[in-house]
Amino acid sequence: MENELEVSHILQTWYKTNKRMLPWRESSDPYIIWISEIILQQTRVVQGMDYFLRFTGRFPDVASLASAEEDEVLKYWQGLGYYSRARNLHAAAKEIMEKFGGVFPEKHKDILSLKGIGDYTAAAIVSFVWNKPYPVVDGNVFRVLARLFAMDVPIDTTQGKKQFTELAGIVMDPKQAGQHNQAIMEFGALQCVPQNPDCEVCPLKERCMAYASGTVQDLPVKQNKTKTRARYFHYLYIIYRGQTWLSRRGKKDIWEGLYEFPLIETEKPMDFAGLQETEAFRKLFTGAGRLNISSDMAEVKHVLSHQVLYTTFYRVEIEKIPEALNSYLAVPYEDIERYAVPRLIHIYLEKLNGNLSE
Protein backbone atom coordinates (compact mmCIF):
# COMPACT_ATOMS: atom_id res chain seq x y z
CA MET A 1 0.00 0.00 0.00
CA GLU A 2 1.02 3.59 -0.47
CA ASN A 3 3.08 4.95 2.38
CA GLU A 4 0.74 7.93 2.54
CA LEU A 5 -2.22 5.89 3.68
CA GLU A 6 -0.28 3.60 5.93
CA VAL A 7 -0.41 5.93 8.91
CA SER A 8 -4.15 6.31 8.48
CA HIS A 9 -4.61 2.56 8.35
CA ILE A 10 -2.52 2.02 11.47
CA LEU A 11 -4.57 4.64 13.30
CA GLN A 12 -7.84 3.08 12.18
CA THR A 13 -6.73 -0.38 13.22
CA TRP A 14 -5.66 0.96 16.59
CA TYR A 15 -8.98 2.75 16.90
CA LYS A 16 -11.07 -0.35 16.36
CA THR A 17 -9.61 -2.07 19.39
CA ASN A 18 -8.99 0.93 21.65
CA LYS A 19 -11.91 3.30 21.19
CA ARG A 20 -14.09 4.30 24.08
CA MET A 21 -17.79 3.61 24.06
CA LEU A 22 -19.36 7.06 24.00
CA PRO A 23 -23.06 7.85 23.61
CA TRP A 24 -22.65 10.21 20.65
CA ARG A 25 -20.78 7.51 18.77
CA GLU A 26 -23.98 5.48 18.70
CA SER A 27 -25.71 8.18 16.67
CA SER A 28 -25.56 9.26 13.05
CA ASP A 29 -27.93 12.16 13.62
CA PRO A 30 -26.13 15.36 12.64
CA TYR A 31 -27.96 17.21 15.42
CA ILE A 32 -26.64 14.84 18.06
CA ILE A 33 -23.12 14.95 16.62
CA TRP A 34 -23.31 18.72 16.53
CA ILE A 35 -24.33 19.01 20.19
CA SER A 36 -21.59 16.64 21.26
CA GLU A 37 -18.95 18.53 19.31
CA ILE A 38 -19.90 21.87 20.79
CA ILE A 39 -19.94 20.47 24.32
CA LEU A 40 -16.55 18.88 23.81
CA GLN A 41 -14.87 22.08 22.64
CA GLN A 42 -12.08 22.76 25.14
CA THR A 43 -13.81 20.28 27.41
CA ARG A 44 -12.86 16.78 28.51
CA VAL A 45 -15.12 13.86 27.74
CA VAL A 46 -15.70 13.06 31.42
CA GLN A 47 -16.67 16.65 32.13
CA GLY A 48 -19.05 16.93 29.19
CA MET A 49 -20.75 13.56 29.43
CA ASP A 50 -23.55 14.43 31.88
CA TYR A 51 -24.19 17.71 30.12
CA PHE A 52 -24.56 15.91 26.82
CA LEU A 53 -27.08 13.45 28.23
CA ARG A 54 -29.15 16.11 29.99
CA PHE A 55 -29.02 18.53 27.07
CA THR A 56 -30.05 16.04 24.41
CA GLY A 57 -32.70 14.67 26.77
CA ARG A 58 -34.32 18.08 27.09
CA PHE A 59 -33.59 19.24 23.52
CA PRO A 60 -33.70 16.08 21.39
CA ASP A 61 -33.82 17.86 18.04
CA VAL A 62 -33.33 21.16 16.26
CA ALA A 63 -36.96 22.22 16.66
CA SER A 64 -37.06 21.73 20.43
CA LEU A 65 -33.85 23.69 20.85
CA ALA A 66 -34.93 26.48 18.55
CA SER A 67 -38.23 26.99 20.34
CA ALA A 68 -36.72 27.10 23.83
CA GLU A 69 -35.96 30.26 25.78
CA GLU A 70 -32.31 31.25 25.82
CA ASP A 71 -32.40 31.31 29.63
CA GLU A 72 -33.34 27.66 29.71
CA VAL A 73 -30.63 26.72 27.26
CA LEU A 74 -28.12 28.54 29.45
CA LYS A 75 -29.49 26.76 32.50
CA TYR A 76 -28.63 23.44 30.90
CA TRP A 77 -25.13 24.79 30.27
CA GLN A 78 -24.65 26.08 33.81
CA GLY A 79 -21.24 25.15 35.18
CA LEU A 80 -19.79 24.03 31.87
CA GLY A 81 -18.15 27.33 30.92
CA TYR A 82 -17.67 29.15 27.63
CA TYR A 83 -21.32 30.13 27.61
CA SER A 84 -21.16 31.62 24.13
CA ARG A 85 -21.31 27.99 23.01
CA ALA A 86 -24.83 27.68 24.42
CA ARG A 87 -25.99 31.02 23.06
CA ASN A 88 -24.58 30.24 19.62
CA LEU A 89 -26.10 26.76 19.69
CA HIS A 90 -29.49 28.29 20.34
CA ALA A 91 -29.05 30.94 17.63
CA ALA A 92 -27.87 28.33 15.14
CA ALA A 93 -30.89 26.13 15.84
CA LYS A 94 -33.11 29.06 14.95
CA GLU A 95 -31.06 29.65 11.80
CA ILE A 96 -31.58 26.03 10.79
CA MET A 97 -35.33 26.39 11.26
CA GLU A 98 -35.50 29.57 9.21
CA LYS A 99 -32.92 29.08 6.48
CA PHE A 100 -32.88 25.30 6.09
CA GLY A 101 -36.47 24.39 6.83
CA GLY A 102 -35.57 22.72 10.11
CA VAL A 103 -33.33 20.17 8.39
CA PHE A 104 -29.71 20.09 9.43
CA PRO A 105 -27.75 21.26 6.35
CA GLU A 106 -25.43 18.78 4.65
CA LYS A 107 -23.17 21.14 2.72
CA HIS A 108 -19.88 21.97 4.40
CA LYS A 109 -20.24 25.63 3.48
CA ASP A 110 -23.72 25.87 4.98
CA ILE A 111 -22.65 24.15 8.19
CA LEU A 112 -19.62 26.40 8.52
CA SER A 113 -21.87 29.44 8.24
CA LEU A 114 -23.76 28.54 11.42
CA LYS A 115 -22.94 30.41 14.61
CA GLY A 116 -20.42 28.68 16.81
CA ILE A 117 -19.28 26.27 14.12
CA GLY A 118 -15.73 26.79 12.95
CA ASP A 119 -13.32 24.76 10.85
CA TYR A 120 -12.95 21.96 13.34
CA THR A 121 -16.63 21.39 14.08
CA ALA A 122 -17.72 21.66 10.46
CA ALA A 123 -15.15 19.04 9.43
CA ALA A 124 -16.14 16.80 12.33
CA ILE A 125 -19.83 16.86 11.45
CA VAL A 126 -19.52 16.28 7.70
CA SER A 127 -16.92 13.55 8.10
CA PHE A 128 -18.58 11.70 11.00
CA VAL A 129 -22.09 11.86 9.61
CA TRP A 130 -21.60 11.73 5.81
CA ASN A 131 -17.99 10.55 5.55
CA LYS A 132 -17.02 13.65 3.61
CA PRO A 133 -13.25 14.10 3.19
CA TYR A 134 -12.60 17.11 5.44
CA PRO A 135 -9.76 16.65 7.93
CA VAL A 136 -10.35 17.63 11.54
CA VAL A 137 -7.64 19.62 13.27
CA ASP A 138 -8.09 19.84 17.01
CA GLY A 139 -5.67 19.79 19.93
CA ASN A 140 -5.16 16.06 19.55
CA VAL A 141 -4.41 16.26 15.85
CA PHE A 142 -1.92 19.08 16.38
CA ARG A 143 -0.08 16.95 18.88
CA VAL A 144 -0.09 13.70 16.92
CA LEU A 145 1.07 15.34 13.70
CA ALA A 146 3.61 17.60 15.38
CA ARG A 147 5.29 14.55 16.90
CA LEU A 148 4.91 12.20 13.96
CA PHE A 149 6.57 14.69 11.61
CA ALA A 150 8.61 16.64 14.18
CA MET A 151 6.91 19.87 13.21
CA ASP A 152 8.08 22.67 15.42
CA VAL A 153 6.08 25.50 13.87
CA PRO A 154 3.94 26.95 16.68
CA ILE A 155 0.38 25.62 16.50
CA ASP A 156 -1.19 28.88 17.64
CA THR A 157 -0.08 30.92 14.63
CA THR A 158 -1.69 31.39 11.26
CA GLN A 159 1.25 29.69 9.57
CA GLY A 160 1.10 26.77 11.95
CA LYS A 161 -2.62 26.21 11.53
CA LYS A 162 -2.25 26.30 7.78
CA GLN A 163 0.60 23.78 7.75
CA PHE A 164 -1.08 21.37 10.13
CA THR A 165 -4.36 21.53 8.27
CA GLU A 166 -2.59 20.72 5.03
CA LEU A 167 -0.71 17.85 6.65
CA ALA A 168 -3.90 16.52 8.23
CA GLY A 169 -5.44 16.38 4.75
CA ILE A 170 -2.46 14.48 3.36
CA VAL A 171 -2.45 11.92 6.15
CA MET A 172 -6.19 11.29 6.01
CA ASP A 173 -7.56 8.38 3.99
CA PRO A 174 -10.26 10.23 2.01
CA LYS A 175 -12.33 7.09 1.57
CA GLN A 176 -12.47 6.60 5.34
CA ALA A 177 -12.57 10.22 6.43
CA GLY A 178 -15.02 9.72 9.27
CA GLN A 179 -13.24 6.83 10.86
CA HIS A 180 -9.82 8.31 10.26
CA ASN A 181 -10.78 11.58 11.94
CA GLN A 182 -12.23 9.76 14.93
CA ALA A 183 -9.18 7.57 15.08
CA ILE A 184 -6.52 10.28 15.06
CA MET A 185 -8.33 12.26 17.76
CA GLU A 186 -8.87 9.23 19.96
CA PHE A 187 -5.24 8.29 19.43
CA GLY A 188 -4.20 11.73 20.64
CA ALA A 189 -6.53 11.52 23.62
CA LEU A 190 -5.49 8.06 24.79
CA GLN A 191 -2.07 7.15 23.38
CA CYS A 192 -0.22 10.27 22.20
CA VAL A 193 -1.09 12.19 25.37
CA PRO A 194 0.41 15.58 26.23
CA GLN A 195 2.50 14.47 29.20
CA ASN A 196 4.61 11.32 29.46
CA PRO A 197 3.13 9.26 26.64
CA ASP A 198 4.02 5.57 26.71
CA CYS A 199 5.87 5.55 23.41
CA GLU A 200 7.11 1.98 23.86
CA VAL A 201 3.66 0.59 23.11
CA CYS A 202 2.88 3.07 20.33
CA PRO A 203 2.03 1.52 16.97
CA LEU A 204 3.59 4.53 15.23
CA LYS A 205 6.85 4.37 17.17
CA GLU A 206 8.93 3.37 14.14
CA ARG A 207 7.48 6.17 12.06
CA CYS A 208 7.53 8.92 14.67
CA MET A 209 10.21 11.51 13.94
CA ALA A 210 9.93 13.06 17.40
CA TYR A 211 10.46 9.65 18.98
CA ALA A 212 13.52 9.12 16.81
CA SER A 213 15.01 12.43 17.83
CA GLY A 214 13.87 12.34 21.46
CA THR A 215 11.75 15.47 21.15
CA VAL A 216 8.34 14.01 21.98
CA GLN A 217 8.08 16.03 25.18
CA ASP A 218 8.91 19.26 23.36
CA LEU A 219 6.10 18.99 20.81
CA PRO A 220 3.81 20.56 19.87
CA VAL A 221 5.24 24.07 20.24
CA LYS A 222 3.09 26.96 21.43
CA GLN A 223 4.13 30.58 21.56
CA ASN A 224 1.00 31.58 23.40
CA LYS A 225 1.42 33.34 26.73
CA THR A 226 -1.93 34.16 28.23
CA LYS A 227 -1.80 36.79 30.91
CA THR A 228 -4.41 37.11 33.59
CA ARG A 229 -5.72 40.13 35.41
CA ALA A 230 -7.10 40.37 38.93
CA ARG A 231 -10.62 41.62 39.64
CA TYR A 232 -12.39 42.28 42.92
CA PHE A 233 -16.05 41.35 43.15
CA HIS A 234 -18.41 42.10 46.03
CA TYR A 235 -21.76 40.32 45.73
CA LEU A 236 -24.74 41.51 47.73
CA TYR A 237 -27.22 38.78 48.58
CA ILE A 238 -30.07 41.06 49.58
CA ILE A 239 -32.87 39.68 51.74
CA TYR A 240 -36.34 41.14 52.13
CA ARG A 241 -39.49 39.17 52.97
CA GLY A 242 -38.53 35.95 51.21
CA GLN A 243 -37.12 37.52 48.14
CA THR A 244 -33.81 38.64 46.72
CA TRP A 245 -32.58 40.42 43.60
CA LEU A 246 -30.62 39.31 40.56
CA SER A 247 -29.41 40.81 37.33
CA ARG A 248 -28.43 39.40 33.97
CA ARG A 249 -24.87 39.92 32.85
CA GLY A 250 -24.40 41.79 29.60
CA LYS A 251 -22.07 41.67 26.64
CA LYS A 252 -18.32 42.07 26.44
CA ASP A 253 -17.50 40.45 29.73
CA ILE A 254 -17.47 37.04 31.34
CA TRP A 255 -20.65 35.04 31.91
CA GLU A 256 -22.79 36.87 29.35
CA GLY A 257 -26.45 35.95 29.83
CA LEU A 258 -25.99 34.42 33.28
CA TYR A 259 -27.60 35.82 36.42
CA GLU A 260 -25.91 37.10 39.54
CA PHE A 261 -26.52 39.05 42.71
CA PRO A 262 -26.09 42.82 42.63
CA LEU A 263 -22.39 43.29 42.11
CA ILE A 264 -19.98 46.00 43.11
CA GLU A 265 -16.60 45.70 41.46
CA THR A 266 -13.63 47.62 42.77
CA GLU A 267 -10.25 48.35 41.25
CA LYS A 268 -8.39 47.27 44.37
CA PRO A 269 -8.99 44.84 47.20
CA MET A 270 -11.46 46.35 49.64
CA ASP A 271 -12.87 45.35 53.00
CA PHE A 272 -16.44 45.95 54.04
CA ALA A 273 -15.70 49.27 55.70
CA GLY A 274 -14.26 50.54 52.46
CA LEU A 275 -17.06 49.07 50.40
CA GLN A 276 -19.66 50.89 52.46
CA GLU A 277 -18.10 54.19 51.54
CA THR A 278 -18.21 53.61 47.80
CA GLU A 279 -20.67 55.52 45.66
CA ALA A 280 -22.08 52.26 44.29
CA PHE A 281 -22.85 50.92 47.75
CA ARG A 282 -24.47 54.12 48.92
CA LYS A 283 -26.57 54.31 45.80
CA LEU A 284 -27.71 50.72 46.06
CA PHE A 285 -28.87 50.97 49.67
CA THR A 286 -30.23 54.49 49.89
CA GLY A 287 -33.70 54.08 51.31
CA ALA A 288 -33.14 50.53 52.56
CA GLY A 289 -33.44 51.39 56.23
CA ARG A 290 -31.15 49.65 58.68
CA LEU A 291 -28.88 46.98 57.17
CA ASN A 292 -28.22 43.68 58.88
CA ILE A 293 -25.08 42.33 57.29
CA SER A 294 -23.22 39.07 57.49
CA SER A 295 -20.41 37.79 55.35
CA ASP A 296 -21.11 34.13 54.77
CA MET A 297 -18.10 33.32 52.68
CA ALA A 298 -14.74 34.92 53.29
CA GLU A 299 -12.88 35.99 50.22
CA VAL A 300 -13.11 33.35 47.50
CA LYS A 301 -10.52 33.06 44.78
CA HIS A 302 -12.05 31.99 41.50
CA VAL A 303 -9.66 31.33 38.65
CA LEU A 304 -10.68 31.74 35.02
CA SER A 305 -8.51 31.41 31.95
CA HIS A 306 -7.80 35.15 31.71
CA GLN A 307 -8.93 36.51 35.05
CA VAL A 308 -8.60 35.80 38.74
CA LEU A 309 -11.65 36.88 40.68
CA TYR A 310 -11.29 37.76 44.35
CA THR A 311 -14.86 37.66 45.53
CA THR A 312 -16.71 38.28 48.78
CA PHE A 313 -20.38 37.56 49.40
CA TYR A 314 -22.35 39.71 51.79
CA ARG A 315 -25.77 38.71 52.99
CA VAL A 316 -27.73 41.89 53.63
CA GLU A 317 -31.14 42.04 55.27
CA ILE A 318 -32.96 45.30 54.54
CA GLU A 319 -36.00 46.98 56.11
CA LYS A 320 -37.38 48.66 53.00
CA ILE A 321 -36.90 48.21 49.28
CA PRO A 322 -34.56 50.92 48.02
CA GLU A 323 -35.21 52.70 44.75
CA ALA A 324 -32.06 51.32 43.14
CA LEU A 325 -33.34 47.74 43.29
CA ASN A 326 -36.08 48.52 40.79
CA SER A 327 -33.57 48.02 38.01
CA TYR A 328 -32.90 44.49 39.27
CA LEU A 329 -34.99 41.37 39.01
CA ALA A 330 -36.92 40.53 42.18
CA VAL A 331 -36.84 36.77 42.78
CA PRO A 332 -38.22 34.58 45.58
CA TYR A 333 -35.39 32.56 47.17
CA GLU A 334 -36.81 29.25 46.08
CA ASP A 335 -36.72 30.42 42.45
CA ILE A 336 -33.03 31.28 42.38
CA GLU A 337 -32.21 27.79 41.21
CA ARG A 338 -34.26 28.34 38.09
CA TYR A 339 -31.69 30.81 36.85
CA ALA A 340 -28.38 30.00 35.27
CA VAL A 341 -25.66 31.37 37.51
CA PRO A 342 -21.86 31.23 37.41
CA ARG A 343 -20.24 28.29 39.13
CA LEU A 344 -18.95 30.63 41.82
CA ILE A 345 -22.45 31.67 42.84
CA HIS A 346 -23.76 28.15 42.63
CA ILE A 347 -21.12 27.07 45.14
CA TYR A 348 -22.09 29.91 47.46
CA LEU A 349 -25.75 28.94 47.34
CA GLU A 350 -24.96 25.31 47.99
CA LYS A 351 -22.93 26.25 51.00
CA LEU A 352 -25.71 28.47 52.28
CA ASN A 353 -28.25 25.69 51.93
CA GLY A 354 -25.85 23.29 53.57
CA ASN A 355 -25.50 25.60 56.55
CA LEU A 356 -29.25 25.91 56.82
CA SER A 357 -29.74 22.17 57.05
CA GLU A 358 -27.00 21.67 59.62
Add this chain to the structure above:
DNA sequence: AAGACGGGGGA
Protein backbone atom coordinates in the same frame (compact mmCIF):
# COMPACT_ATOMS: atom_id res chain seq x y z
C1' DA B 1 -2.28 38.45 14.71
C1' DA B 2 -3.65 38.57 19.42
C1' DG B 3 -7.02 38.25 23.17
C1' DA B 4 -11.12 36.83 25.31
C1' DC B 5 -13.91 33.36 26.79
C1' DG B 6 -14.93 28.81 32.06
C1' DG B 7 -14.10 25.25 34.47
C1' DG B 8 -11.78 21.07 35.78
C1' DG B 9 -8.14 17.55 36.15
C1' DG B 10 -3.51 15.63 35.95
C1' DA B 11 1.46 15.89 36.91
Add this chain to the structure above:
DNA sequence: TCCCCAGTCTT
Protein backbone atom coordinates in the same frame (compact mmCIF):
# COMPACT_ATOMS: atom_id res chain seq x y z
C1' DT C 1 1.83 25.90 39.88
C1' DC C 2 1.42 24.97 34.91
C1' DC C 3 -0.65 22.85 31.03
C1' DC C 4 -4.35 21.29 28.33
C1' DC C 5 -8.91 19.85 27.06
C1' DA C 6 -13.03 16.87 20.07
C1' DG C 7 -12.32 25.78 19.44
C1' DT C 8 -14.66 30.07 18.01
C1' DC C 9 -15.34 34.86 17.86
C1' DT C 10 -13.94 39.59 18.33
C1' DT C 11 -10.87 43.33 17.93
